[in-house]
Amino acid sequence: xxxxxxxxxxxxxxxxxxxxxxxxxxxxxxxxxxxxxxxxxxxxxxxxxxxxxxxxxxxxxxxxxxxxxxxxxxxxxxxxxxxxxxxxxxxxxxxxxxxxxxxxxxxxxxxxxxxxxxxxxxxx
Numbered sequence: 001x002x003x004x005x006x007x008x009x010x011x012x013x014x015x016x017x018x019x020x021x022x023x024x025x026x027x028x029x030x031x032x033x034x035x036x037x038x039x040x041x042x043x044x045x046x047x048x049x050x051x052x053x054x055x056x057x058x059x060x061x062x063x064x065x066x067x068x069x070x071x072x073x074x075x076x077x078x079x080x081x082x083x084x085x086x087x088x089x090x091x092x093x094x095x096x097x098x099x100x101x102x103x104x105x106x107x108x109x110x111x112x113x114x115x116x117x118x119x120x121x122x123x124x
Contacts, residue, residue, distance in 0.1 A: 002026040009118030022095030033101035038091035050105040
């Protein structure tokens with residue numbers, strides 16, 4: 001069974017940085033699509049960035065220049081480096097995985113496996 005686990009959330013001051021990590025275990029193949037989503041209470045879950053099974057990287061405009069996403073040396077790991085954090089980045093952040101996401105990388109319904117989430121709070 002595939003399991004997805006996030007780590008690295010916490011409290012950070014505005015302008016600060018934080019790095020989230022995600023590890024997916026139980027896959028029978030080396031390459032697959034992994035993504036970061038975030039969700040505030042009462043709002044829909046929204047995508048932040050994704051790396052597809054072919055290495056294609058996609059990231060939303062709202063975090064470009066501040067967030068970067070990368071796979072680890074182990075292909076079942078995914079990192080989200082967040083810089084210049086703003087209070088509006090405060091959310092629960094989720095890691096998700098599926099076989100391939102293609103043009104549908106923004107849609108949460110594309111992803112089969114989800115982590116439990118890690119809270120990021122940006123506040124002074």
